[in-house]
Amino acid sequence: MLRDGRSVLRVPQLSVEEGEVLAVIGPNGAGKSTLMLTLCALLTPSRGELRFRGQPIPSRGALAYRRRTSLVLQEPLLMDTSVYDNAASGLRFRGLPRAETQRRAQHWLERLGVAGLAQRRARTLSGGEAQRVSLARALAVEPEILFLDEPFSALDAPTRARLLDDLQTLLSETRQTAVFVTHDLNEALLLGTRVAVLIAGELRQVAAPQQVFSAPADPEIAAFVGVETYLPAQVISQQDGLNLVAADGFQIEALGQQPPGRRVYVCLRPEDITLYTSAGVPASSARNRLSGTVTRTLPQGPLVRVTLDCGFPLVALITRSSAEEMGLAPGLPVQAAFKASAAHLIPRP
Numbered sequence: 001m002l003r004d005g006r007s008v009l010r011v012p013q014l015s016v017e018e019g020e021v022l023a024v025i026g027p028n029g030a031g032k033s034t035l036m037l038t039l040c041a042l043l044t045p046s047r048g049e050l051r052f053r054g055q056p057i058p059s060r061g062a063l064a065y066r067r068r069t070s071l072v073l074q075e076p077l078l079m080d081t082s083v084y085d086n087a088a089s090g091l092r093f094r095g096l097p098r099a100e101t102q103r104r105a106q107h108w109l110e111r112l113g114v115a116g117l118a119q120r121r122a123r124t125l126s127g128g129e130a131q132r133v134s135l136a137r138a139l140a141v142e143p144e145i146l147f148l149d150e151p152f153s154a155l156d157a158p159t160r161a162r163l164l165d166d167l168q169t170l171l172s173e174t175r176q177t178a179v180f181v182t183h184d185l186n187e188a189l190l191l192g193t194r195v196a197v198l199i200a201g202e203l204r205q206v207a208a209p210q211q212v213f214s215a216p217a218d219p220e221i222a223a224f225v226g227v228e229t230y231l232p233a234q235v236i237s238q239q240d241g242l243n244l245v246a247a248d249g250f251q252i253e254a255l256g257q258q259p260p261g262r263r264v265y266v267c268l269r270p271e272d273i274t275l276y277t278s279a280g281v282p283a284s285s286a287r288n289r290l291s292g293t294v295t296r297t298l299p300q301g302p303l304v305r306v307t308l309d310c311g312f313p314l315v316a317l318i319t320r321s322s323a324e325e326m327g328l329a330p331g332l333p334v335q336a337a338f339k340a341s342a343a344h345l346i347p348r349p
């Protein structure tokens with residue numbers, strides 16, 4: 001896709017299956033909104049085509065296609081009329097009979113928990129209420145695809161969490177087909193049946209949410225999903241789904257099926273690392289143990305981000321109370337432990 005003559009999005013192929021929620025994630029400027037606008041037929045791809053139920057959508061047919069879909073944006077964009085009129089507006093626009101319009105508008109306002117506000121003027125609503133009305137308006141037309149572009153990003157955390165929870169229940173109960181754009185990984189994990197990852201205009205991975213999270217396809221996706229430690233290593237052996245890899249001076253066991261000799265990065269998430277002082281290393285199921293020295297501690301709310309020097313920088317995230325118990329401070333020797341299942345391997349050139 002070209003925008004202002006510049007190539008900003010390259011997607012060889014992407015499908016949305018009936019009944020699924022495809023979550024599109026990626027950092028700022030990755031091309032998520034461009035992809036969404038293309039899927040809504042609000043932008044025409046510079047190359048290739050958009051198909052709906054197997055049929056190409058001709059430029060003349062874009063309006064008919066859009067009427068079978070709904071779009072919810074970050075801003076609720078409500079009209080300055082009553083909540084009820086807003087919920088009914090898409091149905092009136094599509095010329096539905098009055099009784100059916102009433103039934104559906106009422107039903108979806110109830111479903112979104114805002115039926116009690118039906119007679120209020122929309123501009124008096126809070127951000128969370130307004131977004132619920134905007135969702136009711138979008139769902140009332142019973143769209144064949146619901147497009148959601150960062151619908152929660154303007155809301156405060158508790159409002160967002162409640163709406164996210166309600167939407168998750170609603171989408172799974174109704175098996176509504178939806179495409180959901182977000183830069184928030186947790187939202188994608190909660191709502192997505194599948195996750196498509198866009199980085200710098202390229203579709204890099206399409207997989208189940210948990211797979212993107214625990215087995216990102218390349219180092220940039222890994223960084224985006226919160227992997228903070230990358231250790232260059234080489235596979236020594238592979239047996240029963242377990243790889244033994246050699247890094248500089250030590251060996252690590254990781255879940256994986258990489259062939260012996262393959263050069264890899266061992267990727268580790270900070271929350272999967274457990275720290276012990278040399279005084280108290282318990283017997284545990286963690287197969288991997290490394291010795292290191294604390295180089296930095298950074299408080300993060302109830303957690304502390306700890307950087308170790310293990311011959312390479314290793315980042316761990318532990319609770320503030322454990323950090324205090326261990327007396328973690330720069331210079332302290334510690335042991336870092338992690339399970340084979342926490343070490344994910346990405347091939348490197």
Ligand SMILES: Nc1ncnc2c1ncn2[C@@H]1O[C@H](COP(=O)(O)OP(=O)(O)OP(=O)(O)O)[C@@H](O)[C@H]1O
Nearest residue numbers: 003004008026027028029030031032033034035183
């Ligand atoms: N109207 C436009 N005209 C020209 N270029 C644009 C336009 N809108 C977006 N772009 C460019 O297209 C690229 C992708 O932008 P897009 O808004 O699709 O990314 P995004 O992943 O949705 O980002 P964000 O999370 O910041 O909203 C960016 O380089 C952006 O500068």
